[in-house]
Amino acid sequence: MTARQAHRSSLHLKNVAIFRGNRFVLNAINLAATQGDTVWIRGANGSGKSTLLRAIAGLLDIHSGTVDIIGTVALSDENLALESNLPLSKALQFWAFLDNATPQDSVVSMTAMDIMSLSEVPVRYLSTGQRKRAGLARILASKASIWLLDEPYNGLDSASTAHLDAAIVAHSNAGGITLLAAHQSPSINVSQSVVLDRLEHAA
């Protein structure tokens, strides 16, 4: 496990509503997460899980309500954001540099995600599950205190799932917050969950 200093983090959502394409995608979302919390954002396909994570990351405008964040945020979604021509280790080190992390940090995170053997493989040759683990290794190396993971278990086999669970538990023990958006129940214990309903009839 990585030796990381304790995170001071909290995440508060109050009555958050997001309006997109002429309708409310999310309405009246409340969440209070403090140090060490692991939150499961649950909901069916299209219920706005990814939208909520993108809004928390500051990528989408919020229609009403407030988002208070203490700590730094890292997002892992379907977009890998790793340069496809570079070897995996180089591609990860690019972000590690921007995150003020050392090359050693990215080696540790690659080991934690069990992709060390792929470090010389160009990113475009990686399989679905390997790509997913590469994206998660980027999060691990970022030293962010709040992890926003969008469907992190998709495409992972049981061994990789165990690696991810161990990483989340270590993050939580260090005082970090993890938000897991998943349509299926995650394999670790979550401290709270937020259920998103489809707002079919909302104006």
Next chain:
Amino acid sequence: MKKFIQLVVREIRLAWIGGGIWLPVIFYLAVATLFPFVTGPDKALLARTGGGILWIAALLSTLLPVERLILPDRQSGVLDQLNIRGWSDELIAVVKIVGQLFAFAIPLLLATIIASALIGLPESKLQTLLIGLAFALPALSGLAVTISALTAGLNGASALGGLLLIPLAIPILIFGAGTLSDDPGNAMQLLAATAVAIAALSPFAAGAALRAGRN
């Protein structure tokens, strides 16, 4: 600042891999090579009109990298990840424009020396042309990034890019060609003023386009 340089280096590397450096240069030199074929070996005519043709070629070669400046980074999530790390859209636009200066403007200036030899421009005209292009190319780089941000993800982005660039670049072309005439007047000052204004405004325009494209 180190991170800024790292991102600019990435732009140059991507341009090198993706043909963004060579494509405009080859296009530019191709125009310079083909032009004497259509006019015939009339030295006086070439010396008089060659500079103008190179201005048009420089302007059109601006469009060649437009499709790969913003769209790949948006699709792969690189722009999102930079935003999350606190990089504003304007700053990302500045990174892209500075990257274009190295990957597009400087190679084109070097190619101008070869192109003017191919056309047979007199030495004095070449000097004026190089100074004029040195003013204009940062502005054209800014326009390329702005147009790339505006059209990223649209159908027919490259055709639309051409339609957008031509009206925006007309002042540069008029003053730029004006510097080469026998009576240049204030053309160089006007060119410099226009180019500086466009180059200074383009990060904000491109930043706004990036923001609008994200939502």
